[in-house]
Amino acid sequence: MSNIVDDIKREFAKSENSLIKIILINTAVFLVLLLIKIIFTLSQSAQIYNWLLDQIQLSADRSAFLYKPWTLFTYFFAHEDIFHILFNMLFFYWFGKLVDEYLGAKRVVALYILGGIAGGLVFIVLYNVLPFFQAHLVDSGMLGASAAAFSVAVGASTLLPNYTFNLIFLGPIRIKFIAIFYIILSLAQTIGPNAGGNLAHLGGALIGYIFIKLLQNGTDLGKPIYAVMNGWSNLFRKKPAMQVTYREKQVYRSKSVYSSTTVTGSVETPDQTEIDNILDKISKSGYESLTKEEKQKLFRASQQK
CATH class of the missing domain: 1.20.1540.10 (Rhomboid-like)
Known part of the structure; x- marks a missing residue:
């Protein structure tokens, strides 16, 4: 049980x-x-x-x-x-x-x-x-x-x-x-x-x-x-425990360092090369061979037309 x-x-x-x-x-x-x-x-x-x-x-x-x-x-x-x-x-x-x-x-x-x-x-x-x-x-x-x-x-x-x-x-x-x-x-x-x-x-x-x-x-x-879904999930999401840290020296870095590590939860709009590759994959292996991300990219591209 x-x-x-x-x-x-x-x-x-x-x-x-x-x-x-x-x-x-x-x-x-x-x-x-x-x-x-x-x-x-x-x-x-x-x-x-x-x-x-x-x-x-x-x-x-x-x-x-x-x-x-x-x-x-x-x-x-x-x-x-x-x-x-x-x-x-x-x-x-x-x-x-x-x-x-x-x-x-x-x-x-x-x-x-x-x-x-x-x-x-x-x-x-x-x-x-x-x-x-x-x-x-x-x-x-x-x-x-x-x-x-x-x-x-x-x-x-x-x-x-x-x-x-x-x-x-x-x-x-x-x-x-x-x-x-x-x-x-x-x-x-x-x-x-x-x-x-x-x-x-x-x-x-x-x-x-x-x-x-x-x-x-x-x-x-x-x-x-x-x-509503986001509000509900945030309501029950556990807040991280507060941590106190001590730093002797502040180091500043350029924006380019951080931009490379940015993570987004949504699928970005693909360029034409990506679309062509996805369409080639469909013609060779069928629609079922696409990954979930490729299917979402194909749909995102169709909205831009």
Whole structure:
């Protein structure tokens, strides 16, 4: 047990590991809810569990949402069904890995959160506007990361539409066709028993497409989320212990000495020679042979055109 806890701590200690962190958070919430459900069901206090679930699931009822606005965020980190969380996390991991490699970990977080929020808002608005759904307004409640996962999937498909996944029994399929298939499937199921969830899928898909298109034009919708992430990490970052040093003589050096040791955390815009070398590597070995830094440089160069 201690080894599992240590492994989880190591994963959360990594700075560029947002993809796995989101999966671990979803898994932890699922297991906690499952344990609470078992305890209160066996103690014949299921109403307590239902009350707790009501505090984290998103309701389409406007008055309920205004009373519990935090549910717009909590719903896409919670699942009740094991196959629901399994599919969502696999879907999220497959496509999120591409976004992580090409755009960095923080864009994965932005797509996930913005997709979840957009999906929730679409769910609320359409249930209150369309007469078809208004009859089920009071009983409507939504859990699950499907909208957030769809946002990441459509974002990856917009960024790399011709990238292929090797699917069992089907062989290599371009990811744009996978995304289109699930969008059409969700659209067709908006009149089914899980209408609210499928409406949320479409909201997440839309924000994923918009996010990447704006990013390619130089506008990053994720900046507010990055600011919150930086503030949160700085809040829990340990401050170095104060050290007192004594120096007998102050030595001054030219700026050139220090400039050679400057380290930046972001990928610099490459020159034409670097781009040509990257394109030559793609033509010889394929896109998959590029390193994470080369993929990010290629994307940075495309923004300068």
